[in-house]
Amino acid sequence: MAESIILSKSRLKRGLQCTKSLYFTLHQKHLEPKPGPALQAQFDEGHEVGVLARQQLGRGKGYLIDLKPWDFHGYVRETKAAIERGEDLIFEASVQTGNLFARTDILKRNTSSGKWDIMEVKKSTDVRRDHIDDMTIQYLISGKAGVAIERLYVVHINRDCVFPNLEELFVIRDVTEQVLENVNSMKGRLNELWKMAKVTTEPVNDIGPHCDSPYKCVFKGHCWQKIPAMSVFNIYKIGGKKWEYYNEGIISIDEVNPEDFSGNVKRMIECTRSNTRFIDREGIRSALSEFEFPLYFLDFETAMYAIPRYHGTRPYQQLPFQYSLHVWRAPESSTLEHFEFLHTNDSDPGRQLAEKLLTQIGPVGSLVAYNRKFEMECLNSIGKRFPDLKDKLEDFISRFVDPLPIFQNHVYDPKFKGTFSIKTVAPALLGDQASYEGMEIADGEMAQVTLRNLITGKYSNLGRCTRENLLAYCRKDTQVMVDLVKWLYATQ
Ligand code: SF4
Numbered sequence: 001m002a003e004s005i006i007l008s009k010s011r012l013k014r015g016l017q018c019t020k021s022l023y024f025t026l027h028q029k030h031l032e033p034k035p036g037p038a039l040q041a042q043f044d045e046g047h048e049v050g051v052l053a054r055q056q057l058g059r060g061k062g063y064l065i066d067l068k069p070w071d072f073h074g075y076v077r078e079t080k081a082a083i084e085r086g087e088d089l090i091f092e093a094s095v096q097t098g099n100l101f102a103r104t105d106i107l108k109r110n111t112s113s114g115k116w117d118i119m120e121v122k123k124s125t126d127v128r129r130d131h132i133d134d135m136t137i138q139y140l141i142s143g144k145a146g147v148a149i150e151r152l153y154v155v156h157i158n159r160d161c162v163f164p165n166l167e168e169l170f171v172i173r174d175v176t177e178q179v180l181e182n183v184n185s186m187k188g189r190l191n192e193l194w195k196m197a198k199v200t201t202e203p204v205n206d207i208g209p210h211c212d213s214p215y216k217c218v219f220k221g222h223c224w225q226k227i228p229a230m231s232v233f234n235i236y237k238i239g240g241k242k243w244e245y246y247n248e249g250i251i252s253i254d255e256v257n258p259e260d261f262s263g264n265v266k267r268m269i270e271c272t273r274s275n276t277r278f279i280d281r282e283g284i285r286s287a288l289s290e291f292e293f294p295l296y297f298l299d300f301e302t303a304m305y306a307i308p309r310y311h312g313t314r315p316y317q318q319l320p321f322q323y324s325l326h327v328w329r330a331p332e333s334s335t336l337e338h339f340e341f342l343h344t345n346d347s348d349p350g351r352q353l354a355e356k357l358l359t360q361i362g363p364v365g366s367l368v369a370y371n372r373k374f375e376m377e378c379l380n381s382i383g384k385r386f387p388d389l390k391d392k393l394e395d396f397i398s399r400f401v402d403p404l405p406i407f408q409n410h411v412y413d414p415k416f417k418g419t420f421s422i423k424t425v426a427p428a429l430l431g432d433q434a435s436y437e438g439m440e441i442a443d444g445e446m447a448q449v450t451l452r453n454l455i456t457g458k459y460s461n462l463g464r465c466t467r468e469n470l471l472a473y474c475r476k477d478t479q480v481m482v483d484l485v486k487w488l489y490a491t492q
Pocket of ligand 1: 017021211217
């Protein structure tokens with residue numbers, strides 16, 4: 001049984017993060033949830049980045065091995081054959097020694113030494129510590145399998161690349177020295193993992209910071225079941241202190257002394273323990289004095305791409321494709337006006353979106369956004385790309401106000417559960433009608449994937465999510481924001 005286990009590089013990486021994760025992967029696979037649409041979209045994008053890297057770095061040359069991902073033997077066989085017939089550039093080359101298997105994005109013959117160089121393509125914008133581990137595994141398995149390695153490179157995204165100059169999209173970083181420094185410790189760790197893989201009893205590893213580092217573990221839903229919905233992990237802004245509590249056996253907030261903290265952290269603990277709501281009416285009144293009618297409640301939905309698609313845009317730039325705008329003209333008015341915009345063509349939405357907004361937002365009054373930095377940054381980046389709109393958009397930016405800090409500083413309800421997300425604050429204060437539950441699109445991640453699907457038609461596993469769902473989601477965001485601000489006015 002143990003002899004038939006293949007430890008691929010991705011399995012080994014799981015094991016490096018946590019041996020229990022490797023155990024579940026090998027022996028309790030049913031505990032692993034299927035990737036949701038957002039994660040699947042990330043995989044798809046990683047694949048697109050890999051294809052473009054092959055085209056650019058191979059300059060149209062190279063031999064691609066393209067089999068079913070689980071056909072380990074097929075990959076190894078094809079790689080050997082490609083090397084023997086003298087290929088110099090092999091994509092998805094794979095090596096195996098004993099039960100250890102590694103696939104590499106690009107294997108390139110080093111013309112000076114006759115050995116091989118490895119290039120791993122990452123869609124990050126820098127080299128990370130786990131990339132070095134990844135390449136060290138690659139280096140060790142390749143060497144043992146008889147494929148001698150000369151240099152190792154991480155190929156990552158250049159965040160300064162500006163479309164259409166996609167020939168500048170990749171940065172190639174030589175990480176050979178870092179890998180060589182890592183070899184000895186990695187040898188020991190791989191031996192441990194192989195011993196561990198043969199054991200069929202569940203390791204006793206407890207949860208810890210490693211559950212989220214370097215990746216969010218796919219088995220969190222299983223291991224974290226014992227942590228109640230409200231615990232020390234819900235206390236915001238306390239960093240590693242939550243693990244100190246956990247390691248002392250303190251999980252319930254009832255056991256935390258509020259006097260150990262100050263400000264809104266102390267208040268959160270007190271409200272949770274006493275199950276009471278805190279309202280600082282004076283503070284709310286003072287904060288609302290900055291709001292000037294008419295109020296324009298604005299929310300953007302954005303898409304971002306590792307490979308930029310539109311003139312003047314960069315990798316991972318947030319591009320607003322959609323907005324919802326509710327206008328409340330005067331405090332005594334009970335009517336609201338609503339405007340919306342949704343761009344679903346695969347073209348730059350920036351100018352059209354901004355020009356539309358300019359016709360709907362007047363020269364006076366505050367723009368209201370929950371966590372305004374995001375909307376301000378979106379407008380700022382449009383202004384940079386379209387200088388003729390810059391002054392007008394800067395005027396908008398200077399008029400933003402934000403309900404988020406008002407809640408953070410002057411209101412707390414135990415139902416916030418340690419977060420000031422609008423999706424938690426709204427139902428806690430306004431009741432179930434402000435909840436997002438049951439909506440086809442109920443969070444920003446799903447909205448982003450749906451948007452990208454509508455724009456590019458590339459992501460197929462979205463179920464029934466449509467243009468109408470997207471409009472409903474964005475409209476809900478601004479409607480809820482209006483209701484929260486009305487709540488603040490009524491409460492002050
Ligand atoms: S959730 Fe944490 S403890 Fe459980 S397998 Fe993952 S990393 Fe290990």
